Amino acid sequence: MKMYIEIVDEIDTAQVYKDLSDAGSGGICVFVGAVREFTNNEAVVSLEFETYKSMALKEMEKIAAEAIEKWQLNKVVMRHAVGLKKVEEPVVVVGASSAHRDACFEACRFLIDTLKERVPIWKKEVFSNKSVWVSAHP
Secondary structure: OOEEEEEEOOOOHHHHHHHHOOOOOOEEEEEEEEOOOEEOOEEEEEEEEEEOHHHHHHHHHHHHHHHHHHHOOOEEEEEEEOEEEEOOOEEEEEEEEEOOHHHHHHHHHHHHHHHHHHOOEEEEEEEOOOEEEEEOOO
């Protein structure tokens, strides 16, 4: 399998290397996005993610296929968590493996940036005194 595309309840960061490992890959790059402690100088209690799952998975598959073709990748991982996430919890992981490091570095950046641009995922930022739904898109 070349692609591991999932919407999950929890991100298992230890599994990512196993999924991307390939005898033909000299480079493996991974980006993990996590809940940070502050947004605009306000303390974050948690984030909550929702998605239109079937549409999100289709779009993630398209993005992964674009990356595989453009950079001749051996494998791609794209996973996004849904539900309530606390500070420091991982919420998204993308990764690429390829024969050479330049390709997987470039592909990894493309995967996360394009996911945030095109995939229907929304987040609620929860603060001590309020909560706000925002698109996970920039």
